[in-house]
Amino acid sequence: MPIVSTSTSAFYDRSTMDIADLRKRAEGLQADLSRGQRISRSSDDPVGASRLRQLQRAESLSQIDITNAAKATSDLQLTDGALSSLADYVIRLQELTTQAASGTMTGSIRAGIGTEIEAIRNNIIQLANSRDSAGNALFGGQSSGAAYTVDSAGNASYQGTATAGDLPLGDGQNVTRALTGPEVFGTTGGPNDLLAQLKTLADALKAGGAGAQQAAQDGLTALSQSLDTITTAQTVVGSRLSWIDLTTERRTNLSELRAQEESDVGGTDIAATVAKLQETMTVLEASQASFTKLAGLSLFRLLN
Structure with a gap:
C-alpha cells in the first residue's frame, strides 16, 4: 500500500504542477497582450532587454536635446523680434536725420528732431536690455544682468560677455542661442557704436x-552701416533657426526609428501571441478534463 499511495500522490502532484504551469503560461501571454511588451524582465530575453535599455537611454538623452532646442528657438525668436524692432527704429532715425541734413531746416526744427532722436535712442537702450526666455539679458551673452548700463552723462556701455554661449542639439551639434550686444549695436567706444553715434x-x-x-549728414552714413549690420544679424538668426529645424527633423526621424526598433525587439507579436494563447488554453482545458476523468476512475478510488 505505501507504493500505491506514493504513486497516487505523485500523480496528483505532477498533474497539479502541469496544470499550474499551463495556467502561468497563459497568464503570461495574456499579460504580454495587455501591456504590448513581451519582455517584462531581463531574464525573458537578456540580449533583447539590453538593447531596449540602450534605446531607452538614447531616447532620454534625446529629450534633453529637445529641451535645449526649444530654449534656443525661443531665444533666437526673441532676438529676431528685437532685431525687427531695431530695424524699424533705425529706419525712422534715417527719416529724421535726412530731414535734419537738409539745408532748409531751421535750428529749432533740428533741435526738435534731436529730441526725438534722443527718445528713440532711449527706446533702443531698453531694447538692448531685453530679457531672454530664462529672464537673462538677451543681448548680454552669458551674463544675467543688464547688457548695457548708462552713466550720469548718458553714455551707454556694454556689460555682457563676449559670446552668447552654445546649446547642444545632439550628435555633437551645437547652436549659439542668441547674439551679443556688440554684434548688433557695435562695440562700445568703437567706430560702429550705434548708441554713441546717436548720442552724438x-x-x-x-x-x-x-x-x-x-x-x-555724418549720421546718415552711420545709420546706413547700422542697418546693414542689423540685416546681417537677421540673416544669422534665420540660419540658426533653420539649423535647429533640420536637427529637430533628424531627431524626430531617429526617435521614430528607435520606437520601431523597440517594438520589433520587445513588442508583442499580437497574431503569434494570440495563437499561442489559444493553443495553451486548449491544452490547459484538455489537461484539466483528462485529470478529472483519470481521478474519477474506480481504480483510483479503490487504490486510495
Whole structure:
C-alpha cells in the first residue's frame, strides 16, 4: 500500500504542477497582450532587454536635446523680434536725420528732431536690455544682468560677455542661442557704436549751430552701416533657426526609428501571441478534463 499511495500522490502532484504551469503560461501571454511588451524582465530575453535599455537611454538623452532646442528657438525668436524692432527704429532715425541734413531746416526744427532722436535712442537702450526666455539679458551673452548700463552723462556701455554661449542639439551639434550686444549695436567706444553715434547726433542737433547739418549728414552714413549690420544679424538668426529645424527633423526621424526598433525587439507579436494563447488554453482545458476523468476512475478510488 505505501507504493500505491506514493504513486497516487505523485500523480496528483505532477498533474497539479502541469496544470499550474499551463495556467502561468497563459497568464503570461495574456499579460504580454495587455501591456504590448513581451519582455517584462531581463531574464525573458537578456540580449533583447539590453538593447531596449540602450534605446531607452538614447531616447532620454534625446529629450534633453529637445529641451535645449526649444530654449534656443525661443531665444533666437526673441532676438529676431528685437532685431525687427531695431530695424524699424533705425529706419525712422534715417527719416529724421535726412530731414535734419537738409539745408532748409531751421535750428529749432533740428533741435526738435534731436529730441526725438534722443527718445528713440532711449527706446533702443531698453531694447538692448531685453530679457531672454530664462529672464537673462538677451543681448548680454552669458551674463544675467543688464547688457548695457548708462552713466550720469548718458553714455551707454556694454556689460555682457563676449559670446552668447552654445546649446547642444545632439550628435555633437551645437547652436549659439542668441547674439551679443556688440554684434548688433557695435562695440562700445568703437567706430560702429550705434548708441554713441546717436548720442552724438542728438546732442549736435539740439545744440544747433553750423555743425548740426554736418552731424546729420555724418549720421546718415552711420545709420546706413547700422542697418546693414542689423540685416546681417537677421540673416544669422534665420540660419540658426533653420539649423535647429533640420536637427529637430533628424531627431524626430531617429526617435521614430528607435520606437520601431523597440517594438520589433520587445513588442508583442499580437497574431503569434494570440495563437499561442489559444493553443495553451486548449491544452490547459484538455489537461484539466483528462485529470478529472483519470481521478474519477474506480481504480483510483479503490487504490486510495
